[in-house]
Amino acid sequence: MTIIKTLDIPSTPDELTKVDEVAERVAEEMSFSKDEKDDIAISVSEAVNNAIMHGNLANPKKMVHITFIRERDSLIVKVRDEGNGFNPDDLPDPTSPENLLRLKGRGIFIIRQLMDEVTHRKTNEGMEVTLVKKKNAG
Ligand SMILES: Nc1ncnc2c1ncn2[C@@H]1O[C@H](COP(=O)(O)OP(=O)(O)O)[C@@H](O)[C@H]1O
Ligand SMILES: [Mg+2]
Incomplete structure (x- = not known):
């Protein structure tokens, strides 16, 4: 593992x-x-945007911490905010009929489609999302 x-x-x-x-x-x-x-650029942008807007409520005094890690043929990106966190298992489904026309609420869904692994973890410092992209995973 190399940072x-x-x-x-x-x-x-x-x-x-x-x-x-x-x-x-x-x-x-x-x-x-x-x-x-x-896929990587879109997903990292969506995750960082969430950290800025939802996690840190666009408070410029709060920071977003991003780490790019290489592990064999995978890229791991960790994005951590300084906010209160949320429950990622509890999100509305953007593909359900009542949500299809909504413009918001698609970021995490898209990240999950584009990356190979997505995990959210609540830490003492803030919410941390970990994105994994494997090379040639198809
Ligand atoms: N880092 C975060 N901290 C707190 N809440 C978050 C965070 N990321 C996402 N959320 C919550 O999850 C919801 C869904 O996020 P997302 O799918 O990106 O859609 P959108 O950003 O358009 O609302 C957000 O509306 C917010 O309530
Ligand atoms: Mg979003």
């Missing part, structure tokens, strides 16, 4: 560009395919 990069950003939406660039670069360095790179 490739750590990023600590204040909770403002304009930090998302920087995070996106780093995610793309890390995926590039690990030789992920174009599609896999897109």
Whole structure:
């Protein structure tokens, strides 16, 4: 397990560009395919956006901590906020008929589709989401 990069950003939406660039670069360095790179960039952006908006309530004094880890042919990305957390098993299903036309509430669903493993954990410091993408997993 090798830590490739750590990023600590204040909770403002304009930090998302920087995070996106780093995610793309890390995926590039690990030789992920174009599609896999897109999956990683979208998922990291959604997770960081959630950490900024829902976790830290866009309070610029609160930080989002992002760690990129390499393990064999997998990239692991950890995103931690400084908020109170939530129950990820308790979310409305965005594919159910009454939710189909809603524009919000799709981020975690999309992350779960695009990544190989997604886990949420409530820590003493805040909510932490761990994203795993395996190379050539299809
Ligand atoms: N880091 C977080 N801290 C607290 N609540 C969160 C966090 N991430 C997600 N949530 C909760 O889960 C819900 C679903 O998130 P998501 O699927 O990304 O949809 P959206 O962000 O559009 O609401 C959010 O509306 C919020 O209530
Ligand atoms: Mg979201």
